Amino acid sequence: MEIKILGHGCANCANLEKAARAAADELGVDATFTKVQDDASIVGYGVMRTPGLVVDEQLLVSGRVPTAAQVKELLEPLV
Amino acid sequence: MTVIDRVHTASPRQCWVRLGAATVAWWALYSVNLPFWDWLLGDAAGLELESRLGSGIHFFLYDTVKILLLLTGIIFLVTVLRSFMSVERTRALLGGKREGVGNVAAAGLGVITPFCSCSAVPAFIGFVAAGVPVGVTMSFLIASPLVNEVAIALLLGLFGWGPTLLYVGAGLTIAIVAGFVLGRMKPERWIEPFVFETKIGGHAIDPGMSLTWNDRIQMGLEEVGEILKKIWPYLLVGIGIGAAIHGWAPEQWFAEHAGPENLFAVPLAVLLGVPLYSNAAGILPMVEALFDKGLPMGTLLAFMMATVALSLPEMILLRRVLKPQLIGLFIAVVTVGIVAVGYLFNAVIPA
Numbered sequence: 001m002e003i004k005i006l007g008h009g010c011a012n013c014a015n016l017e018k019a020a021r022a023a024a025d026e027l028g029v030d031a032t033f034t035k036v037q038d039d040a041s042i043v044g045y046g047v048m049r050t051p052g053l054v055v056d057e058q059l060l061v062s063g064r065v066p067t068a069a070q071v072k073e074l075l076e077p078l079v
Numbered sequence: 080m081t082v083i084d085r086v087h088t089a090s091p092r093q094c095w096v097r098l099g100a101a102t103v104a105w106w107a108l109y110s111v112n113l114p115f116w117d118w119l120l121g122d123a124a125g126l127e128l129e130s131r132l133g134s135g136i137h138f139f140l141y142d143t144v145k146i147l148l149l150l151t152g153i154i155f156l157v158t159v160l161r162s163f164m165s166v167e168r169t170r171a172l173l174g175g176k177r178e179g180v181g182n183v184a185a186a187g188l189g190v191i192t193p194f195c196s197c198s199a200v201p202a203f204i205g206f207v208a209a210g211v212p213v214g215v216t217m218s219f220l221i222a223s224p225l226v227n228e229v230a231i232a233l234l235l236g237l238f239g240w241g242p243t244l245l246y247v248g249a250g251l252t253i254a255i256v257a258g259f260v261l262g263r264m265k266p267e268r269w270i271e272p273f274v275f276e277t278k279i280g281g282h283a284i285d286p287g288m289s290l291t292w293n294d295r296i297q298m299g300l301e302e303v304g305e306i307l308k309k310i311w312p313y314l315l316v317g318i319g320i321g322a323a324i325h326g327w328a329p330e331q332w333f334a335e336h337a338g339p340e341n342l343f344a345v346p347l348a349v350l351l352g353v354p355l356y357s358n359a360a361g362i363l364p365m366v367e368a369l370f371d372k373g374l375p376m377g378t379l380l381a382f383m384m385a386t387v388a389l390s391l392p393e394m395i396l397l398r399r400v401l402k403p404q405l406i407g408l409f410i411a412v413v414t415v416g417i418v419a420v421g422y423l424f425n426a427v428i429p430a
Binding site: 008 | 087166170197273
């Protein structure tokens with residue numbers, strides 16, 4: 001599973017990555033994490049409010065930081 | 080289980096019951112705030128509340144509690160209401176608008192759309208790449224920080240409806256006019272070319288569509304926590320300075336040097352405010368204390384608007400998409416607008 005965190009290293013992006021890592025660990029999935037900080041690419045995913053969470057090229061969350069439990073709910077059907 | 084997880088799993092009935100209980104608790108605390116400090120400091124501790132030290136300490140404690148309560152209540156309410164809007168929806172609404180009407184719509188949407196200036200760059204690219212005119216986009220980017228919920232909460236609590244509505248009206252007017260003026264200057268030549276080449280891929284999800292009430296309440300609580308975490312140092316310093324002004328600053332001096340007769344007071348206040356990067360929460364306790372000392376509302380509001388509307392970190396972010404000429408013009412136009420509003424307020428509100 002390929003997980004991308006969209007945003008310019010703001011506090012929210014770090015929190016989102018933490019939540020996503022915790023969720024992936026709990027589900028026991030093998031995930032690679034990438035940070036996307038380039039503006040054009042961020043907008044390319046349709047995100048206008050950071051942070052954004054992209055899993056396997058699909059945008060799941062934008063503009064807010066979900067809790068680890070919520071990310072887990074979003075990831076479960078994709079495993 | 081954390082509070083957030085509890086909200087996440089609550090039934091609708093539990094949600095409403097708890098919200099009701101929280102509202103009652105809020106109201107009770109707000110009502111006993113003044114009598115409590117009067118009693119504790121005046122009767123129990125025996126301080127002379129009219130003395131300098133007494134009134135300074137009383138101002139600090141009473142104001143800290145009052146402002147924290149106001150912020151909690153209003154940020155929560157505003158976040159829940161704003162969760163029905165999203166940047167994506169705003170962009171769709173602005174898509175077909177021409178300049179003029181578009182500037183008005185963009186300024187209004189800037190106030191009600193959930194947005195943080197840390198996302199100014201992706202939002203700017205997203206708007207412009209979708210065909211929203213640059214001047215209209217600017218109106219949005221100016222209104223969003225200028226008319227903010229923290230300032231509205233505090234103005235409402237400290238000064239009432241009149242100054243609050245004036246502030247909102249003035250902020251909207253500045254955003255509309257400044258965006259319109261910038262749009263007339265052919266600003267496209269001062270935008271980094273990659274912005275126009277960016278393709279908006281995928282189908283943008285609209286985070287406002289599929290939220291449940293639990294989600295909205297949760298977002299409200301998170302936002303209260305995040306904003307308070309961010310602004311509490313500003314708040315304490317601001318209330319501390321306010322308390323010092325309240326207890327010690329000589330009224331005579333302020334009335335003579337910064338009163339309505341001094342024509343340079345407004346531009347001076349704005350020039351002081353532009354480089355000062357603070358938060359409305361840090362500025363407004365000082366504004367309250369200075370207003371008590373006889374400073375006119377226009378000068379004080381202009382000072383506050385200058386600090387919140389133009390911040391160095393946001394300009395550095397915007398430099399990624401705007402060339403220095405446009406950033407300079409942006410600062411100049413907004414500054415002139417704030418000075419004009421300051422004079423106007425001083426003329427219409429008696430100090």
